[in-house]
Amino acid sequence: xxxxxxxxxxxxxxxxxxxxxxxxxxxxxxxxxxxxxxxxxxxxxxxxxxxxxxxxxxxxxxxxxxxxxxxxxxxxxxxxxxxxxxxxxxxxxxxxxxxxxxxxxxxxxxxxxxxxxxxxxxxxxxxxxxxxxxxxxxxxxxxxxxxxxxxxxxxxxxxxxxxxxxxxxxxxxxxxxxxxxxxxxxxxxxxxxxxxxxxxxxxxxxxxxxxxxxxxxxxxxxxxxxxxxxxxxxxxxxxxxxxxxxxxxxxxxxxxxxxxxxxxxxxxxxxxxxxxxxxxxxxxxxxxxxxxxxxxxxxxxxxxxxxxxxxxxxxxxxxxxxxx
Amino acid sequence: xxxxxxxxxxxxxxxxxxxxxxxxxxxxxxxxxxxxxxxxxxxxxxxxxxxxxxxxxxxxxxxxxxxxxxxxxxxxxxxxxxxxxxxxxxxxxxxxxxxxxxxxxxxxxxxxxxxxxxxxxxxxxxxxxxxxxxxxxxxxxxxxxxxxxxxxxxxxxxxxxxxxxxxxxxxxxxxxxxxxxxxxxxxxxxxxxxxxxxxxxxxxxxxxxxxxxxxxxxxxxxxxxxxxxxxxxxxxxxxxxxxxxxxxxxxxxxxxxxxxxxxxxxxxxxxxxxxxxxxxxxxxxxxxxxxxxxxxxxxxxxx
Numbered sequence: 001x002x003x004x005x006x007x008x009x010x011x012x013x014x015x016x017x018x019x020x021x022x023x024x025x026x027x028x029x030x031x032x033x034x035x036x037x038x039x040x041x042x043x044x045x046x047x048x049x050x051x052x053x054x055x056x057x058x059x060x061x062x063x064x065x066x067x068x069x070x071x072x073x074x075x076x077x078x079x080x081x082x083x084x085x086x087x088x089x090x091x092x093x094x095x096x097x098x099x100x101x102x103x104x105x106x107x108x109x110x111x112x113x114x115x116x117x118x119x120x121x122x123x124x125x126x127x128x129x130x131x132x133x134x135x136x137x138x139x140x141x142x143x144x145x146x147x148x149x150x151x152x153x154x155x156x157x158x159x160x161x162x163x164x165x166x167x168x169x170x171x172x173x174x175x176x177x178x179x180x181x182x183x184x185x186x187x188x189x190x191x192x193x194x195x196x197x198x199x200x201x202x203x204x205x206x207x208x209x210x211x212x213x214x215x216x217x218x219x220x221x222x223x224x225x226x227x228x229x230x231x232x233x234x235x236x237x238x239x240x241x242x243x244x245x246x247x248x249x250x251x252x253x254x255x256x257x258x259x260x261x262x263x264x265x266x267x268x269x270x271x272x273x274x275x276x277x278x279x280x281x282x283x284x285x286x287x288x289x290x291x292x293x294x295x296x297x298x299x300x301x302x303x304x305x306x307x308x309x310x311x312x313x314x315x316x317x318x319x320x321x322x323x324x
Numbered sequence: 325x326x327x328x329x330x331x332x333x334x335x336x337x338x339x340x341x342x343x344x345x346x347x348x349x350x351x352x353x354x355x356x357x358x359x360x361x362x363x364x365x366x367x368x369x370x371x372x373x374x375x376x377x378x379x380x381x382x383x384x385x386x387x388x389x390x391x392x393x394x395x396x397x398x399x400x401x402x403x404x405x406x407x408x409x410x411x412x413x414x415x416x417x418x419x420x421x422x423x424x425x426x427x428x429x430x431x432x433x434x435x436x437x438x439x440x441x442x443x444x445x446x447x448x449x450x451x452x453x454x455x456x457x458x459x460x461x462x463x464x465x466x467x468x469x470x471x472x473x474x475x476x477x478x479x480x481x482x483x484x485x486x487x488x489x490x491x492x493x494x495x496x497x498x499x500x501x502x503x504x505x506x507x508x509x510x511x512x513x514x515x516x517x518x519x520x521x522x523x524x525x526x527x528x529x530x531x532x533x534x535x536x537x538x539x540x541x542x543x544x545x546x547x548x549x550x551x552x553x554x555x556x557x558x559x560x561x562x563x564x565x566x567x568x569x570x571x572x573x574x575x576x577x578x579x580x581x582x583x584x585x586x587x588x589x590x591x592x593x594x595x596x597x598x599x600x601x602x603x604x605x606x607x608x609x610x611x612x613x614x615x616x617x618x619x620x621x622x623x624x625x626x627x
Contacts, residue, residue, distance in 0.1 A: 037518045039429045039534050041525060050531070058430050061423070065440040068499065073443065075467070076455055091467045130355065138352030147345035157352070160360045166560045166581050167608040170588045170600045171363035171370055180362060199360040204352065229344030258448045260563055265589060276450035280567055283454050291454070299451045306446040307439075313446075314438050314507055 011206060011244045013213050073303070080104065080296040084289040103293035111286055113275070113294050120257060120274035126194035127256035128249060134198040135248055136241075139207030140233055144219060154208065161201040172196060173265050192266040193274075197256060203248050210244040211237065250309045257302050370601040388602035398603075400575050401583045404565075407490055408579060409558040415491070416498035417554060421547070423502065424509030425539055438510060442503035449500060453567040456496040457483070460568075483569055486576035493564040493577060505550055512546045513539065548625065552618050556611050580607050 044050045079087045081099045090096050107113045138157070142150050176186045176196070186192035214237065222236050238245075260276045267273050270281070275298040283291045306313060371388055373381040392398060427437045444452065459467040460482035472478035482492045520538045529537060540547075562581040565571055571578035571586075580603065588600035 036514075037521060038431075038513075039425075039521065039539055040531055041521065044525075044531065045431075054429075057426060061426050061430075062437065062440075065423075065437060069440045069443045069503070072455060072459070072499075073447070089465060091465065092470055134351045134355050137348040137350075141345050141348035141352070145345040145348060147349070150345075150349075153349070153353075156361065157356060160356065160364070162612075163360075163364055164556060164560055164608050164611055166562075166584065167367050167604045168360070168363050169584065170597055170604060171367040172359060173588070174370070174375070174597060175358065175363050175366065180358065195355060196359040198351070198355040201360075229348070233348070254446060258446075260448075260450050276448050279450050279454055288458075292458075295451050295455055299447045302446045302448060303443070306443070310435075310439055310442075314435070314442060315511070 011210055011247050013210060013215075013240065013243070073299070076292060076296050076299075079289070080293040082289060082292075084287055087288060087292070100289065103289045104297065107290045107293040107297060111282055111290060111294065113282075113297055115271065116273060116275045116278045117297065119272060120276070122190060123193050123259075123263065123274050124253050124256040126190055127197040128252040130194045130198035131200055131203055131252040132245070132248060135200070135203035135207045136238070136245070137233075138204050139211050140237060142204070143208045143211035144214075144232070144237060145229060154204075157201050157204050159201075160199065161205075169261065169265065176266055187266055188269045188272060190272070193263055196262065197252070197259075203252070206248060207241075207244055210241060214240055246309075247312050250305070250312045254302055254305065257305075367601050367605060370598055371605050373598050375597045384598070388598040389606070391599050392603045392606065395583075397575065397578060397583060401578050401580045404490065404575075404577060405559055405561065405579045405581075408494060408561050408565075408577075409555055411491055411494040412497060412554065412558045413551075415494050416502065417551065419498060420502045420505035420509060420550075421543070424506045424513060425535060427506070428510060428513040428539075438507060441506045444500050445503040447500070449563050450567060452500050453496065453564060456499075457568055460492055484573060486574050489569055489573060489576050493561075493568055496568070497558075497561070497564050505554075508546065508550060509543060512543055516542045544625065548622050552615055556615065559607065559611055 040050065040054065045054065075092075078094065079091075080103055081101050082095055083097065083100045086093065086096050108117075141147065142154050173187075176192045178185060186195070218236060218240075219232065222232055227236065257274075258276065259274075263274050264277045267277065270278065279294060279298060282294060286294070370381075372383060372385060374384045374387070375381040423441060427434060427441070430437055461467065461469065462479065462481045462484050463469065464473060464479045466479070466482075468482065469479040472480065481488055483489050516539060520542075521534055524534045524538050560581050561579050562585065565577040565579050565582050566585070569577045571582050584600045584603050584607075587596045587603065
């Protein structure tokens, strides 16, 4: 349940026959070739007035982004290893009375952050697995196998995108509390956190559109050679789908790590809660420097994850979804 | 009987052929069925029932809707939610647009710019709110108040004053979400036809004229989408008011979704699932109506 607009990338197979190659290559190639022109022309940029203006605007933007986006995180990193009194009295000073690395250990061990950290890891891995399974098998059935009624089914899946998440919160909770037919109660179980994450129409649509654009000749050739549904899936379609699997994966893991409202509702037992849900309660009863250390630990992994997979995060856009 | 026996050997084969698609559809059918389609249907049923999950549900007609409409907090919640959405439009909507347009013309290290812009998006919202709650310390030694102090301004009672609380929430929400929209705009800006810029220059257009007559028109259809998506998203704001202020001070940040949550899950007043669902449905209906009107009105603009 994000507050503002959430961006979802659109991934298409590469047009080249070499389909299994990593996606970023194309981007690099384009940029290397790239006298792609933007708002200003090369001629304009040579004019002294424009050159100075651009230096000021672009440099100013970089400074602004460094302060506004990186600044709070650097401040958090600094304050996580600063004694409470220094942070309270001189919030912007750089270690006036030395550092206190002990905070990180206190947070990890004594307020038991390690437990909530591993809970979050479990939830992220489980949500990822469920989302992958649903999106890949569903996308494959809808795009390649196309049994009767699959268009209607796809419509029903897409329709859920138009239902605001708010409508689902309470009925979903009651469903998870007493599952239809089996009467299982998934509250306080990780299944209650994983399974609803799988009902993502964005994932299914993303994977289906990717499979739609796979070269039909390859699939037909495999069929002629007597390839069954399962072998086609495992040996032909999946190996060609690394780009879309990568995108679904990174967004699934990050979304699970960021999620707050659903785990808050479905995991009332503190021993099972992820970091997001537990941190506000811990913050109320813990000394400030340890809280800040805990916050740093909680965002370290998603930030590292983002830095490693930045290409997958930064290439997306709505345009395919809008025009398609 | 013999005819049936003769057909038997072919049965597994035919079963196998129709089983394939079904096996692949099964995870999707189960997960969407249980955790999306069924709860959607159920929300309509629950809104006309009295449910507390202990005694069997009873049909109560429109009582839940009446109870919600009679709640004096509803007006407050609707006004606050609208105020949040308006502030988020005024503060939050232009920011990613301006960032993206300037960034699209950066020639060196553009990757660094988008990396920095997106960084706040990957910070878990609960972490971001707890961090900003400390930045918003109302004391003169609070982080933001110290910075304002350098310029002789403040101190500002960020979260403690009823009229300051909501803008403070919006400021953090904008910080947390702008990067995602920047990436959307940047991706759209890649596809501006270079000839349009060339033609504009031939007509003697300066840089700002090119932005106004080429860049922004190219973004128009995306901007219309991000606008309505943002309004839909901000109308469901929950995390910021819940974690920053828990609706306070003096209900100044009580939003519709916070009210839904309180009906259903709050310690003292919770457990009224029928009322919570009724309010959720009313919000969803309002958003649906607004989206329909929006797309009707803007249909001719996006071409």
